[in-house]
Amino acid sequence: MKHLSGGDAPECDLDEIEFLTPVTSPDKILCIGRNYKNYIATLEGKKPLNHPGMFVRVASSFAAHEQAIEKPDASDQLDFETELAVVIGTQGRNISETDALSHVAGYTVLNEGSIRDWQKRGVQNAPGKNFYHSGSMDPWMVTTDDIPDPSALADWFARIQKRPAVKEAYAFMDPSKQAC
Amino acid sequence: MKLASFKVQGKDSYGIVVDEKKVIDIGVIASNR
Numbered sequence: 001m002k003h004l005s006g007g008d009a010p011e012c013d014l015d016e017i018e019f020l021t022p023v024t025s026p027d028k029i030l031c032i033g034r035n036y037k038n039y040i041a042t043l044e045g046k047k048p049l050n051h052p053g054m055f056v057r058v059a060s061s062f063a064a065h066e067q068a069i070e071k072p073d074a075s076d077q078l079d080f081e082t083e084l085a086v087v088i089g090t091q092g093r094n095i096s097e098t099d100a101l102s103h104v105a106g107y108t109v110l111n112e113g114s115i116r117d118w119q120k121r122g123v124q125n126a127p128g129k130n131f132y133h134s135g136s137m138d139p140w141m142v143t144t145d146d147i148p149d150p151s152a153l154a155d156w157f158a159r160i161q162k163r164p165a166v167k168e169a170y171a172f173m174d175p176s177k178q179a180c
Numbered sequence: 181m182k183l184a185s186f187k188v189q190g191k192d193s194y195g196i197v198v199d200e201k202k203v204i205d206i207g208v209i210a211s212n213r
Contacts, residue, residue, distance in 0.1 A: 020184075021185065141182070143183065145181060
């Protein structure tokens with residue numbers, strides 16, 4: 001990719017293209033939530049869990065850059081959250097904690113849009129997390145050569161979310177801060 | 181490096197934008213995924 005990016009003139013201008021999500025057909029989108037005790041303590045009415053919350057989103061639940069987010073007819077409770085997305089570049093199983101980052105290709109940002117009342121239907125989050133284009137994905141994936149230490153993103157996320165407690169939630173490189 | 185996926189409007193072609201400046205149509209590579 002670095003070879004492709006050097007030397008030759010662009011084949012077209014940015015205004016000629018239609019952005020897609022950075023990974024157009026992900027095999028899976030796994031979402032983790034409520035996994036940091038101190039952060040959870042700042043959330044009204046929330047209690048730490050013994051294990052992190054986990055749910056799956058389908059790719060079509062995210063709009064691409066410059067596409068509209070859609071509020072479904074079924075609800076008026078479309079909400080937004082800023083989330084860091086870790087893009088896995090190398091498949092694997094039974095990966096050790098020390099090798100985990102070597103499987104990461106890069107990072108992007110999600111608007112993890114949710115339909116709140118549909119989250120509370122039944123016992124799974126999935127119904128409220130998978131309405132068509134209810135969330136969105138940043139156009140860019142920043143590769144790990146530019147972000148060798150993802151915990152460095154913690155300050156940035158805490159600043160854009162205006163919630164200092166978020167810093168801990170993204171300092172995920174420090175196992176002592178993980179609840180589970 | 182910043183990468184983005186795209187398609188060229190009006191064409192059935194996909195590619196990757198590199199670093200917000202250089203747009204490289206690598207439709208052949210993309211179609212092989």
